[in-house]
Each structure stands twice: as structure tokens, then as C-alpha cells.
Amino acid sequence: MIPVKGYAGEKVAVLGLGRSGLATARALVAGGATPLLWDDSPEARAKAEAEGFTLTDLGRAGALEGVACLITSPGIPHLYPAPNKIIARALEAGVPVDNDIGLFFRSFSTSDWDNFETMPRVVCVTGSNGKSTTTALIHHILEVAGRPTQMAGNIGKGVLSIDPARDGEVVVLELSSYQTELARALTPDVAVFTNLSPDHLDRHNGMGGYYAAKRRLFSEGGPDRAVVGVDELEGRFMANQLGMGPQDDRVIRISSGQKLDQFGWSVFARKGFLAEWRKGRQVASIDLREVAGLPGAHNHQNACAAYAACRALGIAPKLIEGAFQSFAGLPHRSQLVLERNGVRFINDSKATNVDSAAKALQAFPAVRWIAGGMGKDGGIAALQPHLGAVVKAYLIGHSARDFALQLGQTPHEICETMERAVARAAEEAQAGEVVLLAPAAASFDQYPNFEKRGEDFVARVRAL
Template sequence: MIPVQGFDGQKVAVLGLGRSGLATAAALRAGGAEPLCWDDSPEGRARAEEAGYSCRDLTRHGAFEEVAALIVSPGIPHLYPRPNQVISAAMEAGVPVDNDIGLFFASWATDDFMRYDQAPRTICVTGSNGKSTTTALIHHILEEAGRPTQMAGNIGRGVLDLEPAENGEVVVLELSSYQTDLARALTPDIAVFTNLSPDHLDRHAGMGGYFAAKRRLFAEGGPDRAVIGVDEPEGVYLANQIMMGRNDDRLIRVSSARKLGDWGWSVYARKGFLSEWRKGKQVASIDLRDVTGLPGAHNHQNACAAYAAVRALGIAPRVIEQAFHSFAGLPHRSQTIAEKRGVRWVNDSKATNTDSAAKALEAFPNIRWIAGGLGKEGGVASLSEHLGAVKKAYFIGHSARDFALELAVEHEICETMEAAVAACARDAEEGDTVLLAPAAASFDQYPNFEKRGDHFAQLVDALPG
């Protein structure tokens, strides 16, 4: 773990005792602090006490006496739509509020760094869509290049659960807006902004607040290099705020929609080809069309962002290209799980809204589409313009009939995943893609999107080869 620096001999309150909260308590203790833990749920408090930590009711009057700081788990609101009562009490008492990301950046560098031939680096990835894939892809490329690397944050491990840095190591962190919004220290070496679309708007009081939370990674952090997706206005604005001129190569622009060759340093994908340009000249190109782990324009944007981040570390294009081909993709995100009798089966159970489902529908030909679940506010009519490759839809779950009414596409009401997979196996022809991209939440039939995707994969695995 990363021992937290700066609180030796002091009491530090920890609010929220999930994965990151317990890792924070352990890291505080390792750094000489006394963690005082609290969670609204008795189960959370019991876990902390079983691990040997003291619990203090942070809702009672005077709870913050002699407390040096309050460390908050990311899911707990500190401002909008209204502050949690414990956070309000800490602020009223003049106690600094932080999260594990802030503690990580305040504690990551140690005296050991002075003895290393190559200083450890951090790459942080934020944005609305593609964060997890981009983070995992950067980590995979570094592994394939033989660089020591760890991955954490909003994916995998809590940041304070990482091991202390080795010589030349690169830590890759996925950071959500909840994490960047509150962290008191943000000092990445390389920061990546993938894109922006509406999400978590109640937590940030609208799009402006949501973008401001993402922007903090660049405005507060001052990274040595910034990789910015410029396919939305917010990305264009952020790039403009960072650059000192057109040829400023501290900034790498990324696009999956247009050519960017006139800028100082850019990486873009068009018609399935990734191109790197520097000072008006193309310096590298990669054919992404046969990279099975990165299908579709949205994944090509992820590939461009990851490519740019590791190029900023000096990784060679040919090494990156080889790593692209060995990248299996993340579970439940446009993941090819089987090819049987000439039919490709793809699990994109993570496509829980229309925006992500639209990207999946644009990524494959000859689609037999499994969709439905617990429908979201606003319906799915916006998907009508993305159905050009859909041969037939197979609707499941609570919203099956609503989807059928909203979308003018040949369809079958299947209700269950079992029935949908069986119907697709019956209908699919060689060259077809069976795509699970639900455009709905899973909670009508499954506890989460992972269980839904796992069930789909199990059913596909049981089909004859």
C-alpha cells in the first residue's frame, strides 16, 4: 500500500467504508495516523471493526474535535444536490475535506525517487465514455513494452492499495468526476480527457459543473503532457486553454471524427486507420480494422488516446501496434466472446443507455440485436437513426414492449435472455453479429450489468460450436 504522508500522530476521519474507504484507513494507519471510521450502514462499520479500526459516529455533535482531516468516499455528495450532513459538519468545524485521490498524490513521491534512474510517472484518464477501456489499454501497452506498471482508481484497485513505486514504473489511474471534483492534490504527469456527454448532472448541478470537475485534472494538476479528445466543444475549449500556440507539443489532440494534421502533435482515426502527426508531417500509422479488441469508432477514439499517452512516454509505434492486437478488451464492453459457425457473439452489457448502445450499433455489420431491461427516462427513440445494420431485434425484460413500440425495426419479443439467445442462434447466418447492447439498466432481471453479461456469455458458451 501507499502510506499516507502528513498525518503522523493525528486523528483522521474516514467516511464511507467500501473498497476505497477501508484501503484509505489502512494507508492512514501505515503512515502513522489514527483513522476514525464511519459508515451509515451497520455492515460497513462491522467490516471496519473486524479489520481492527475504531469507529466514531461522525453525525454526533463534537465528532470533529481533534480531527485533522475528513477523507470521503467518492459516492458521497459534498455539494450537490446537497452536502452529506457529515461533510457539512466537518466544513463548519474547519476540518479539511479530501478523498483518497488527493491523499495518493500527496503521498506518492518519496525519498526513494531520488535514487531511481528513471522517476516513476502517473497517467490519469478521465472523461464520460471510454475511460475504463483507455485506462486498461494504456496499462496493457506498458506491460507489453516491458515497463513496470500498476492500474487503479475507478477501475480495479483503490489508489492507496497500490504498491510503492519501482524504478521507472508507470501508474495508470482511471478517475471519475466524483474523484477529480474533491481531490485537494492532482498532479499527474500525463492527463487524458476522452470525451464529454451528459452524466451525473444532479451531482454536479448541470453540464457546467460536470465539465468543471473533469477540467480540474488539467487546471489544478498542470500535467507535463495533456491528451485531449476534441470531438466535442468542451474538448476543443480545454485544448485551447492549455496550449500556448499551435505547435505546443505539451498538448496532443485526439479525434475519431476528423483529420488533425495541421497541429503540433495530434493522433486521429479515420476509416479505420490511426495516424500520428507532428509539426505537419505524418510519423506513424496503424490499421485498426482487424484489431478485434477495439471495434468501432468509439474504440478507435480510445485507441488514439491510449496511443498518444504512451507515445508521450517514448513507446515505439510498432510496440503499440503489437499490443493493440493482443488486447482482449474489457468484459461487457464490445467484448467478442465467441465465434461459432461464422457468427460473432458480442457482449456489450455495459451499454446501459442510448448513447453507448448507439456506438455499439455503429461498430458492427449484420446485427442481430438483443436489447431491453429496465428502460430509462427518455426512452430509446433516439436510436432510430442507428439501426441501419440491424437485421432483427430481440427485446427482453421489463421494457421489451416499450422498445418495440418506439423503434421501427423487425423484432421479436423474447422476454428472457435464454429465449433471446436461442432465437438468435436459430436465425443467425454466417457473417452476422449477435450483439447484446441493452440500452437499459439490468435491475429488472439482474443485480448489475456484469451479471447480465455473464449470463449471456454462459448461454453462448453452451451453444454448439
């Protein structure tokens, strides 16, 4: 646990008692603060009470009087489309609003560091797609290289639940736009921006707000090294803003598809090969084509991001290459479930939007595609240019019929349930094809989250 600094003897309100909220409450107590806890969910409140915490209804009049700070969970809106009523009262009263990420950065360093030979470092990963894979891959490389490391944030533990840093340790954090937008302290040593595509637009009032939330990690965080994906305009703009010129190697540009040989430091993948260039010459190359845990161009971009971050930490290319080979990938993200009669079954339940589904579809030459769920604005119309590899689509969930109308000439079948979709796809699949779950939709019509949806797919496949 990371005891929270700066609030000893003071009252700190905590709104939202999920994983991060309860971890925050424990860390506040460890730091000498008095947490005032609330959640609208009776189940969440009961869980907090079972741990011995006293609840305080933060919605009642005067509940925020004398409170030094309000800590809110990521899922609770604080600005758009409208702030939660308790957060709105804090804003009106001038009570500082923060989150566990802000508390982490103000509390992570300790006096023990004075005796360390190598200062601990923090790597933060943000972006629209690939954050989790990139974070897990960096963590895996560090483990293979023998570096002490912990992984937290949007993946693994809550940030305040990790152990105090050891000598030379690297903490790797996955951060969402909800987290970077609000944190009052952001001081990563290495910050990674993977890519940007439309998502959470209601929460950020459009693409401009969404991009601004991600950008805070770099503009306000001031990392020593910035790893920036430049395959979209926003990434190119960010790299330009952060650097003092094309040869400024504090910015490491990454790409999947572009050759970037004119910059001070760049890492890019083309035709399955990763290349590192520094000051006009190539210094390393890795063949990614046979790396089973990183299939497709989108995962090659993740590999570039992780490679660049680890090179910024001083890890040798050969060590990174070996770690790539032993990386098993993450559940629900291009996860190979099994191969049966020459047919591979791939679980990419995390592909909840059009952009991530497009990347998954482009990773394989012949696809039996399981898609559907709670569709997002625009449905799957934007996927039309990426359906060339789709042999047939098997549509499930609330948006199955809407998706069917947007598929044009692509063969499809409305299956409604995962059970039927897996059975039909397996029945019709031929050797060399891939049965791919890449829903391009949220899961909430049939499942509580994308993990449960992926687990159902895995269970149905293994039961064949």
C-alpha cells in the same frame, strides 16, 4: 500500499467502507493516522470490524470534533443533488473534505525517488466513455514495452492499495468525474480526456458541472502532456484553453473521424487507420482494422488516446502497434464471447447509456441487439439515427416496453429476461450477424451491477 502522508498523530474520518474506503483506512494507519470509520451499511461495517477497525458513528453530534480531514468514497454525494448529512456537517464546520485520489497524489512520492535513475510517472484517464479500455490498453502497452507499471483507480486496485513506485514505473489511473471533482491534489504527468456525453447529470447539476468536474484534472492538475479528444465541443474548448496556440505540442489532440494535420501534435483514426502527425507531417501509421480487441470507431478513439499517452512517455510506434495486436480487450466492453455457426456474440454490458450503446451499434454491420434494463432520462429516443444495422431488438428488464415504443419501425420482441433474449437472438441469427448486448440502460432492476449482467449474458451464450 501507499502510506498516507501529512496526518501522522491526527484523527481522519473515513465515510464509506467499500473497496476505496477500506484501502484508505489501511493506508492511514500505515502513515501513522487514526482513522474514524463509518458506513450506513451494517454489512460494510461488519467487514471493517472483521479487519480489526473500530467504528465511529460520524453522524452523531460532535463526532467530527478534532478531525483533521474527512475522506469520502466516490459514490457518496458531496454537493448535488444534496450533500450527505455527514459531509454537510463537515462543510459547516470547515473540516476539509477529500478522497483517496487526493491522498494518493500527496503521498505517492518518497525519499527513495532520490536514488532512482528515472522518475516514476502517473497517467490519468478520464472522460465519459472508453476510460476503462483506454486505461487497460495503456497499461498493456507499457507491459509489452517492458516498463514497470501498475493500474488502479476505477479499474483494478484502489489507488492507495498499489505498491510503492519502482524506478521508472508508470502508474495508470482511471478516474471518474466523482473522483476528479473532489480530490484536493491532482498532479498527473500525462492526463487523458477521451470524450464527453451526458451522464451523472443529477450528481453534477447538469452538463456544465459534469464537464467542470472532468476539467479539474487538467486545469488544476497541470499535466506535462494533455491528450484531449476533440470530437465534441467541450474537448475542443479544453484543448484551446490548455494550449498556447495550434503548434503547442504539450496538447495532443485525438479524434476518431477527423483529420488533424494542422497542429503541433495529433493522433487520429480515419477509415480504420491510425495516424500520428507532428508539426505538419505524418510520422507513423497503424492499420486498426484487424485488431480484434479494438473493434469499431469508438475503440479506434480509445486506441488513439492510448497511443498518444504512450508516445508522450517515449514508447516507439512499432512497440505500440505490436501491443495493439495482443490486446484482448476488457470484459463487458465489446468483449467477443464466442463465434457459433458464423454468428459472433458480443458482450458490451458496460454500454449503460445511449452514447456508448450508439458506438457499439455502429461497430458492426448486422446486429441482433439485446437492450433494456433501468432506462435513463429520455430512454433510447436518441438512438434512432444509429439503428440502421439493427436486424432486430430483443428487449429485457424494467424499460423493455418503454424502449419498444421508441424503436419505430425497427423489428423488436419483448423478452423480459436475459435467458429468453439470448435464446431468441441465437435462434434467429444468421451467419455474418452479431448478437450484441449493449443495454443502453442501468442494470439495477435485475442485477447488482453491469458486471453481473454481462456475466449472465456470457453464461447464457456459453450454455447454448
